[in-house]
Amino acid sequence: MNVDKSDKTPMYQYIMNDIKHKIETGELRPHDPLPTQIDLAKEYNTSEITSRRALSDLVQEGYVYRIRGKGSFIQEKTAAAEAKPISTLFFAHLNLELNNFSHPFFSEMFDGIREVCGENGVAFHLWDMGTDYQLPEDPNAGIILLTTTAADSFDIERLTAWRQEERRMVTVHFYYPHLGIPYVIVDNLTGGYLATQHLISLGHRRIGIIVTGKSIMEINQEFSLRLQGYRLALTQHQIPFDPQLVAFMDEEQESVKLGAEGFEKLMELEDPPTAIFATSDYKAIGAMNAARAAGMRVPQDISIMGYDDMKLGEIAYPSLSTVNQNTRKVGERAAEILLFELAGAGQQLIKDEIVPTLIPRASTGPAPQ
Incomplete structure (x- = not known):
């Protein structure tokens, strides 16, 4: 674009005024994409620093919004709206x-x-x-x-x-x-499904789950959905749901202790699981500690799956399989x-x-x- 600028308006302001004019005349409509700062610099024959300043100031004035990874777009202006832009x-x-x-x-x-x-x-x-x-x-x-x-x-x-x-x-x-x-x-249902499906893909059919809450009727939204995902994965692989394999832990806060107690409860079963999905990394690490104390090897004797992808899971021994939310x-x-x-x-x-x-x-x- 050949810019004919006879006044002393700074170039970033000139770019801003030109874009505002295009908005006012309808050439640019709400949610239309704008060129990148590199392309704007080429279009106006200026530096990227200048085009970046123009875009930044247009954002500050409420003419443009940015979405990370997608670009800059024209902001919607409604004359009837009395509310100011969110700052x-x-x-x-x-x-x-x-x-x-x-x-x-x-x-x-x-x-x-x-x-x-x-x-x-x-x-x-x-x-x-x-x-x-x-x-x-x-x-x-x-x-x-x-x-x-x-x-x-x-x-x-x-x-x-x-x-x-x-x-x-x-x-x-x-x-x-x-x-x-x-x-x-x-999407906690999908998260619970992915964790359980992973264990099924490794050949496990007897899979326990440790859930925080008093009972199936008294657990919060997130754990209820993870439990539903667990059941859905079992159903899709024609694995019968066994209520004995659900260890409900009656506490409000997540802890390593809960996982250890849940592990012990599941291991007391006449037919214990070969894998456990603990619905938080805290509980999973507690389960791994309890397995070690019981003389069991992870994952050779028992596989343990967590949920949350906490940093400590990467350095646990063995490193913890988990779900990143x-x-x-x-x-x-x-x-x-x-x-x-x-x-x-x-x-x-x-x-x-x-x-x-x-x-x-x-x-x-x-x-x-």
Whole structure:
């Protein structure tokens, strides 16, 4: 493009003004892609630094949004909308202990949120709602809402009220479809299926599972779905479901101790399993410790499968087969929904389920002959 610029307008500002003009005249429409900063630099015969500055400032002014790995796009402008563009995202939780956030489920999710916020000039902060369920006062803030607590209880009337106030929010990890609140979750059913299918593929037919909760009627959403995935994999391979192979552990917090106790419960059976799917890495490592104490070799005598892909699983001995929940993608999608997709959704419920990834390692092997 031959640029005829007779005034002293900085080139980055010239690029911005030209793109704004194209938006105003309809040449560029909402959600149309923009050229990359490399291509913009070539088009306007300038440097990549200049084109990067132009794109960054267009994002700051609300004309453009970015999606990681996809590019820059024209922001949707609705004349009727009174709400200002979101400039801050809060991850709101209810009295969770800060050490919970060191778990990769949260740390990787935060990385995903930060990435999207950083690319779009949006601040990101952690927010404790406290016992009074207090949200940030800024009505234009975006809220990524974690509704689980240690007891997995949440005052649903608060959610209803926030929905009626049209707070800009999306829930993660747990969801409430009847309220129409956008949500992003991990597909735990598929995760449970992948873990069990992996063990079946190694020849195991007698597979135990250790689940946190009092009973099949008293477990939370995530563990219930992992158990459903376990049952689905068995069904598809014509393996009868045996309730004795489900070890329910009546505790609220994940721990190595739970895994050890679950392992011992399963090994007391007259026909014990040759493989165990522990529905968290903590429990899986506890099961491996208990197996070692019982004189059993992992995986030669018993295969053990975890869930979460914690860093310590890589250096456990043997290294732990597990399921990565891809929560970085959960964070990315939650931020993208708040920043780019709410305005054009109307009454349609926005939802996304992130598929986990199987991570096979040394703790699982062929069924003993």
